[in-house]
Amino acid sequence: MLSPVMAGVDGSAESLAAAEWAAREAVRRDRPLLLVHAWNWHPRRTDGEPSPKLPVSLEQKSAPVAAQRHLARSVLRQAEERIRAVTPGVCLTDEQVEGPAAVALLKAAEQAELLALGSRGLSGFTGLLVGSVALGVAAKATRPVVLVRKGEEAEDEHVPAGDGSPSTRTGYRDVVLGIDLADACDEVIEFAFEAARLRQARLRVVHAWQPPSAIGLGPGDIALVNEPQRAGEWQQFLSAMLTVWREKYPETDVLETVVEGKASTALVRAASAASLLVVGRRLPERPAIPRVGPVTHAAIHHVGCPLAVVPHL
Incomplete structure (x- = not known):
C-alpha cells in the first residue's frame, strides 16, 4: 500500500x-x-x-x-x-x-x-x-x-494569466531549493527535484555565501581573492554538485543562483514568487534537543508560499 x-x-x-x-x-x-x-x-x-x-x-x-x-x-x-x-x-x-x-x-x-x-x-x-x-x-x-x-489556494501555485489574473491553467511557479554547499544532502535535493518534476516547474537552486573574516581564515586559506572570483568558485561548485541530478531529471529546467549575503534573506527574496520553498533540517544526534535552525525560522516567519522542511542525516 x-x-x-x-x-x-x-x-x-x-x-x-x-x-x-x-x-x-x-x-x-x-x-x-x-x-x-x-x-x-x-x-x-x-x-x-x-x-x-x-x-x-x-x-x-x-x-x-x-x-x-x-x-x-x-x-x-x-x-x-x-x-x-x-x-x-x-x-x-x-x-x-x-x-x-x-x-x-x-x-x-x-x-x-x-x-x-x-x-x-x-x-x-x-x-x-x-x-x-x-x-x-x-x-x-x-x-x-x-x-x-x-x-x-491552488491559483497561488501558478503564474498569473496573461491579463495578470490568478489562474490554475497556467504553468507552476518555480520550486525554490535553499542549499548550503557545505552541508548538501541528497534527501533534500531529491525532494526538490521531484517536486519540480511533478509540477513541470523550473527548479531554482539558491546558495548564499558570505566572505570569510580574517579571524576565521586558516593556514593556506586565500584572503585576497576578490568577490567576483569567489562567487565564480561557488557557482562552479554548485554546478558540479548538481550535475548528477540534472542527469537524473533531464526534463527539469534548473536555474542556479549564487548570491552574496545571508541565506535567510536570499531565500525569502527567491521564494516571493515561488510555488514551494524547500529547505533541509539535520536530524540531531540527541533527539531531546530538536531544532529547525535560523534559516528555517526566518522562512517560517517571512515566506508566504508553502515551506517544505526535509529532515536528513
Whole structure:
C-alpha cells in the first residue's frame, strides 16, 4: 500500500489551507490523502505534560471523550467537504488520534509520504521561544513537513494569466531549493527535484555565501581573492554538485543562483514568487534537543508560499 500524503486538521483556516494543499499534492503524487485530527481528553493539559497521578474512573473519562470525538468528527467532516469540493478526484480517508497534538502527529506521520500542517508563522521573540504545534512537529519529524499559510489556494501555485489574473491553467511557479554547499544532502535535493518534476516547474537552486573574516581564515586559506572570483568558485561548485541530478531529471529546467549575503534573506527574496520553498533540517544526534535552525525560522516567519522542511542525516 502506498504511504499517504497526510494533513493535520484542527478546524483553523491554516489547517484547512494545508489540507487543500495536501489534497493537490496527493493527486500530483498519485497517492491517497489521510486527514488526521489529534485530540487530548485532558483539555487543560498542554503538549508534553504528564498524565495526572490520581486514578480516573471510566465515568469521568467517558463524557469528555465523547465530546472530543464528536468535535473531531465535525472538524474532519468540514475538511472533507472542502477537499471534495475543490479536489474531487483524491482518494480520501480520515483518522482521529488521541494525545498531545505534536506527539500524536509525529507518530502518525512516521508512515506518511509527507505531512502538511497549517502555519501561522512566528512573531518576534515570543514566537521563537514559545513556538507552536507546527513548529514543534517540523523540528522533530523524521518525514518531510510542509507548512502552509492561511489563504493559500491552488491559483497561488501558478503564474498569473496573461491579463495578470490568478489562474490554475497556467504553468507552476518555480520550486525554490535553499542549499548550503557545505552541508548538501541528497534527501533534500531529491525532494526538490521531484517536486519540480511533478509540477513541470523550473527548479531554482539558491546558495548564499558570505566572505570569510580574517579571524576565521586558516593556514593556506586565500584572503585576497576578490568577490567576483569567489562567487565564480561557488557557482562552479554548485554546478558540479548538481550535475548528477540534472542527469537524473533531464526534463527539469534548473536555474542556479549564487548570491552574496545571508541565506535567510536570499531565500525569502527567491521564494516571493515561488510555488514551494524547500529547505533541509539535520536530524540531531540527541533527539531531546530538536531544532529547525535560523534559516528555517526566518522562512517560517517571512515566506508566504508553502515551506517544505526535509529532515536528513
